[in-house]
Each structure stands twice: as structure tokens, then as C-alpha cells.
Amino acid sequence: MSDESEPSEPVVHGALMGGFAQACVNLNIVAGRRATALLADIDMGRWFPLSKWMEIERMVGESYANVEPIRLKLGIEMMTLWYHHGPGKALIHRGADFLHFQTGSHGIASVIRGPREVVGSFDLAEFDSERGHAVIRSSTPFDKTIERGVLIGGVMAPGDLYYVDVTNDGDPNRLVVEFH
Amino acid sequence: MTLDEILEGRDPDRLSELSREDMRRLFWMYKGLLKRVERDTAYWQATNDNLRTAYERLDEQERELARAYQTIRQDLEIAQQVQHALLPKDHPEMLARFEFSVYHKQMTEVGGDYYDFYRLRDGSHAIGVFDISGHGVSAALIMAYLKAQLVQTMEQVSRPRDIVEYLNNATVGFLREVRRYATVNFVAFGERTFRYVCGGGYGVLVRGGEVHTFNKGDPFIGLRRRAYSEYELPFETGDVLALYTDGMVEAQDSAGADYSTRRLHELVRTNAELPANQILQRCLDDYGQFRRVDADDITLIVLRRRAA
Numbered sequence: 430m431s432d433e434s435e436p437s438e439p440v441v442h443g444a445l446m447g448g449f450a451q452a453c454v455n456l457n458i459v460a461g462r463r464a465t466a467l468l469a470d471i472d473m474g475r476w477f478p479l480s481k482w483m484e485i486e487r488m489v490g491e492s493y494a495n496v497e498p499i500r501l502k503l504g505i506e507m508m509t510l511w512y513h514h515g516p517g518k519a520l521i522h523r524g525a526d527f528l529h530f531q532t533g534s535h536g537i538a539s540v541i542r543g544p545r546e547v548v549g550s551f552d553l554a555e556f557d558s559e560r561g562h563a564v565i566r567s568s569t570p571f572d573k574t575i576e577r578g579v580l581i582g583g584v585m586a587p588g589d590l591y592y593v594d595v596t597n598d599g600d601p602n603r604l605v606v607e608f609h
Numbered sequence: 610m611t612l613d614e615i616l617e618g619r620d621p622d623r624l625s626e627l628s629r630e631d632m633r634r635l636f637w638m639y640k641g642l643l644k645r646v647e648r649d650t651a652y653w654q655a656t657n658d659n660l661r662t663a664y665e666r667l668d669e670q671e672r673e674l675a676r677a678y679q680t681i682r683q684d685l686e687i688a689q690q691v692q693h694a695l696l697p698k699d700h701p702e703m704l705a706r707f708e709f710s711v712y713h714k715q716m717t718e719v720g721g722d723y724y725d726f727y728r729l730r731d732g733s734h735a736i737g738v739f740d741i742s743g744h745g746v747s748a749a750l751i752m753a754y755l756k757a758q759l760v761q762t763m764e765q766v767s768r769p770r771d772i773v774e775y776l777n778n779a780t781v782g783f784l785r786e787v788r789r790y791a792t793v794n795f796v797a798f799g800e801r802t803f804r805y806v807c808g809g810g811y812g813v814l815v816r817g818g819e820v821h822t823f824n825k826g827d828p829f830i831g832l833r834r835r836a837y838s839e840y841e842l843p844f845e846t847g848d849v850l851a852l853y854t855d856g857m858v859e860a861q862d863s864a865g866a867d868y869s870t871r872r873l874h875e876l877v878r879t880n881a882e883l884p885a886n887q888i889l890q891r892c893l894d895d896y897g898q899f900r901r902v903d904a905d906d907i908t909l910i911v912l913r914r915r916a917a
Contacts, residue, residue, distance in 0.1 A: 493659050498651035505648075581648075591634065592641035609637040 439479035439543030439570070447473045448515065449485060452506040458489055458499065479543065479570060486572050497574050504578020505585070512586035524590040524608060527583035528553055528563050537569060554603075561592075563606040573601045584608055685718040685746075692719045692749050695756055697726045703734055706798070709912040710886035712893060714856075714903070721748025721791075722854050722906035723755065730767040735797040738810055738908060739830070740854040742790050748906075751789050755780065755830070769797045770839035773806040777830050777837070784831030791830040794823070794852055798914075803844045806837050811858065813874045814842055815849040815881040820874050846916045849881045849888065856907035857892075860900040868899050877911070885911045 450471050454464045467485075471477070493499050508527075511517040520535070521527050530536050532553040541548045549568030556563045567576055577595040584593045584606065592609040610623050612631035627635065696713065703709065703726050713722065721741030729735050739755060741748040755776070762775045773795050784790055794810025796803050805812060805823060808830060812823035827837050844850060851873070858870045876895055880888045889911045 493655055494662060495655040495658055498648065498655040501648060502652045590641075591637040592644060594644055609641075 436476070436543050439541065439547045440476040441479050441482045442540040442542075443471055443473040443475045443477060444515075445540040446477050446482060446485075447471045448507045448510055449482065449503075451510055452503050453485065453489065455506055455510070456499070456502060458492055458503070476542070479541070479547070483570075486575070500572055500574035501578040501581070504575040504580070505582035506578075507575075508579050508582030508586055512583070517583075517586060521583075522587060524584040524587050524593065525556075525558055525563075527586070528556065528565070528580070528606060531580070531583060532565060541569065561607055561609040563608070565604040565606065567602050567604055573597065573604075577604060580604060580606055688746060688749060689715075689718040692752070695753060696724065700726050702728065706734065706915060707912045708885045708915055709910060710889040711911075712889055712907065712909045714907045715744075716856075716903055716906050717745050719746055719749035720744055720906040721752060722856065722908040723752040723791075724852075724908050724910060725756065725759070727759075727763060729763065729772075729797060733767075733797050733799060735769070735795065736852060736910065736912075737796075738794040738852045738854060738910065740792040740810070740856075740906070740908070744906065747787075747789070751784070751787070751791065754783070755791060767797075768839065769795045769804050769806045770837050773808070773827075773830070773837045777828075778834055781831055781834055790832050792854065793827075793830050794825075796850070796852065798844065799841075801843060801845050802841050803850070804839050804841045806839050808837065811853045811855065811870065813851050813870075813877060814844065815851075815874075815878045816843065816845075818878065818881070820878050822870070822874065844914055846914050848914055849877060849885070850912045851877045851888075851892075851909065852912075853909040854905075854907065856903070856905035857896055857909060860896070860902075860904060860907075862899050863901045868896060872899075885913045 447468075450467050453459050454468060459467055489499065489503065490496050508517070512521075521530050532551055537551040547570060549570060551565065551567045551569055554564045554566045565580070567573070569576065577597070580595045581593050584590060590608050592607070594607045596605050596607075597603065598605045610626040612627055612634055615621070615623055615627065624635075692715075711724070713724065715722065721744055723737075723739040723741065725737050727735040727737065737759065739752070741751045741755070758776055758780050759772075762772055762779065766772055766775050773793055776793075792809030794805065794807050794812055796805045796812070806827060807823045807825040808827035809825055810823070811825065814821040814823075821842060824838070824840055828835050853873070858868050858873055860868045862868075872895075873892060876892050877888060880891045883891070889909060892909060892911075
């Protein structure tokens with residue numbers, strides 16, 4: 430599938446899938462032969478149906494009784510990998526930059542494609558670097574706790590901030606970022 | 610004094626000298642650490658809970674496995690008893706004419722080596738030794754099947770060649786379907802001779818200090834429909850006959866060398882003057898010293914014709 434075509438079915442880029450799968454392996458959510466099979470199945474240069482991502486999300490959910498802290502860690506681990514072992518370090522230099530990057534055209538929008546009503550949006554609604562406050566409105570199909578982890582991990586990765594937290598503030602699609 | 614200098618010098622008493630900005634940094638550093646600890650604690654708690662659940666599941670599965678294993682063990686013990694019951698026991702008529710001794714050992718509870726003594730329609734005595742391909746339960750099932758087929762076959766024909774041919778024709782379809790076959794060594798005794806049919810089996814006659822090895826070139830049971838050859842050898846008082854499967858002669862020592870037919874035949878030849886049970890024991894003692902581990906079912910039958 431080329432980058433130009435607009436797929437009728439939602440798809441996720443292999444780079445994102447690969448990071449997600451590798452994070453699952455690093456955290457031992459999958460291990461042994463299942464881990465090998467999971468990683469072997471993902472070509473970082475291809476697009477995959479969104480259903481495959483959802484399948485892994487479901488697998489994570491089924492593996493833990495108390496899954497929320499795991500999902501959060503999974504998002505953080507994904508972004509740690511992206512920054513230290515992927516292109517992240519070359520793309521952002523300060524933690525706050527990640528918020529602009531992720532909500533821009535090279536962020537989430539570049540790794541998920543398909544009908545708008547399914548892939549949703551990921552927008553920076555508020556940003557105040559003085560107060561260390563930002564708000565992101567997200568209607569992507571991804572798990573919101575993983576998404577919180579992604580934001581925490583991405584903002585923390587450059588190492589210039591002392592404090593980062595992301596809360597939902599009662600509205601799962603409204604991600605409130607606090608960074609100092 | 611800056612925060613970095615205080616932290617490097619490990620001098621908390623000088624915290625009051627920090628600037629307002631450094632105090633703010635310290636505050637967020639501390640809060641950041643608390644937040645990380647909070648997230649990590651939640652993560653490890655969830656992981657730990659999951660580990661406990663996994664161990665509990667593992668315990669339950671281990672118990673289920675133990676129950677299943679016990680059931681299989683019991684089934685195998687019953688299968689072993691059934692298979693033992695299918696092997697020949699007392700044969701006073703055979704004992705009246707032949708002095709013989711049998712060693713029969715399956716590698717697992719049940720196996721694919723099968724031997725039996727028969728009384729043919731013409732009144733003569735016979736022995737059949739079979740080695741079914743594979744081991745364990747599947748081979749044991751084929752053994753029971755072959756025994757049933759042999760009983761029917763004996764009601765129809767009495768010459769060794771006819772018996773083996775009839776048996777092969779009756780079973781080849783089924784055996785090919787289940788991808789199994791069996792070696793055969795069928796010997797029928799006359800007054801002063803015996804006739805044999807040998808498809809992959811092993812046999813040796815020691816007579817007057819000389820060794821006569823069976824011609825084993827005929828096909829195995831279950832491979833294809835084909836005519837079998839029948840051979841006749843003299844078998845008189847004092848002659849010794851040994852019939853066996855490949856388990857013993859193909860066993861290896863720690864260096865990887867086969868026990869070999871030559872070694873076994875030589876043992877039978879040099880001990881041919883002993884009673885049959887002692888010949889068998891000499892063979893087993895020698896084999897026991899040789900082999901590293903049994904890798905196959907083993908059957909060895911030693912016979913001597915008694916004086917008339």
C-alpha cells in the first residue's frame with residue numbers, strides 16, 4: 430500500500446506495530462515462542478489492519494487482572510524505544526517538543542490511516558509551557574491508557590523535565606498533560 | 610550554592626542557601642520521583658498479582674496433568690496386562706517335544722514385539738515371531754490385530770508359506786492405511802526338520818557345531834501383496850534354534866557399535882551344548898554387559914528338540 434492512497438479500512442504502520450510488539454516483549458507480556466512469532470509477524474515497512482493492533486491490545490487485556498498500570502507502562506516503554514532505539518532522538522530535543530510532534534503531521538496521524546470516523550484525531554488543544562500545562566483531544570481508536578503512557582514516555586524521553594503526568598480528568602478523550 | 614552543587618556534595622544542611630528557582634527545581638524533581646515510584650509500584654504490583662495468578666493456574670494445571678498422567682498410567686497397566694494375556698503361557702505339548710526358553714521385553718509398558726506358539730491344522734507345532742514397526746500403544750494394537758488375523762488364517766491353511774501369504778493378503782490394506790508393517794518369522798516343525806518363512810525376521814540354527822542363518826529376504830507383512838518363499842532345514846535332537854527380533858542385535862554400546870547378529874550367533878554356537886535356558890541366559894548376560902541402553906523391544910527364543 431502506498432502512502433498516497435486512502436485506505437477504506439483503517440491501517441496502522443508497521444513501525445508503530447513493531448514498537449508496540451517489542452514493548453510487549455520487553456515487558457514480558459509475551460515471551461518465548463509467542464514473542465518470536467509476534468515479532469516475526471511484523472514488517473516495519475508495511476501497513477497492517479487496525480484489527481491486528483486491537484488483537485494485541487486485547488491480548489494484553491486478557492493477560493492481566495489489573496491491566497491499567499501495565500498499559501501505562503507499555504505506552505512509556507514504546508516511546509522509550511522510539512526515542513533511544515528509533516528515530517526519536519533526531520526528531521525532538523526537549524520533552525515539550527514531543528507534544529507538538531505527536532499532534533502534528535508526523536505524529537500519530539502519520540502512522541494510522543483510514544476513514545476519519547474510525548481513525549479519529551489527535552490534536553493539541555492547549556499548550557502553555559510556562560505553566561507546564563497542555564491539553565490534547567484524542568478520538569483515536571487506541572486504548573486511552575496506552576495513549577497516556579505514550580505521552581508520558583515521549584515527553585520524559587529527552588530527559589530535560591523533572592515531572593510529567595497525564596490524566597484523563599474524567600473525559601477519556603481529553604488528555605491533560607502536566608510537565609515541569 | 611546551586612542545587613546541582615548541593616546534590617553533588619551531599620550536603621543537605623545548605624538547602625536553605627538555594628535560590629527560589631532551584632527550590633522550584635527541587636520541588637518538581639521530588640514530585641517527579643514520587644510520580645515515577647507511584648507508576649512503577651502500580652506496575653510491579655500488577656505484575657506481581659499476575660504472577661501469583663499464573664502460579665495458581667500453573668498449580669491447577671499441574672494437578673490436572675497429574676490426574677491425566679495417573680489415568681494414562683492405569684490405562685497402560687491394563688493394556689500391559691491385556692498384552693501379556695495375548696502372549697503364550699503354558700504349552701505342555703510344545704514342552705513335551707522341545708526344550709525352550711523365551712526372553713521378551715517391551716521397551717515401554719506395551720510394545721510391538723509379538724511371538725506365539727501354534728498347533729497347525731495338520732497337527733504340527735509352529736512358532737511365529739513378529740516385530741511391528743514403531744513402539745508403544747499403536748504397535749500393541751497392531752499386535753492384537755495380527756494375532757486375531759492369524760487365528761482366522763490358521764483355520765484356512767496350514768503350510769507356513771500359505772499362512773504368511775494369507776495373513777499378508779488379509780492385512781496389507783489395513784496396515785498400509787495405518788502406515789505400519791511387521792517383520793515375520795514363521796517356523797513349523799516336522800518330525801526331523803522345520804520349514805520357515807522369514808520376512809525381515811531373524812533366525813539361526815546351530816547343528817553339528819555349524820551355524821545356519823535364516824534367509825530373511827522375503828517382504829515384511831503389510832507392504833505389498835507378494836508370494837513368499839518357504840525353506841526347510843533339518844532339526845534333530847540336540848540341534849538348537851534361536852529366533853529373535855532386531856532389538857538385541859541392533860542395540861549399540863557406548864561407542865556406537867551394534868551388538869550384531871554375528872556376536873549373538875557365535876554365542877549360541879559356543880554354548881549349544883547347554884540347556885536352552887542357559888544358552889539364553891549366556892546371551893542375555895553378554896548383551897547386558899555390551900549395551901548402553903535398550904532402544905527397542907526385544908524377543909529371543911531358544912529351542913532344542915528333545916530326544917524322542
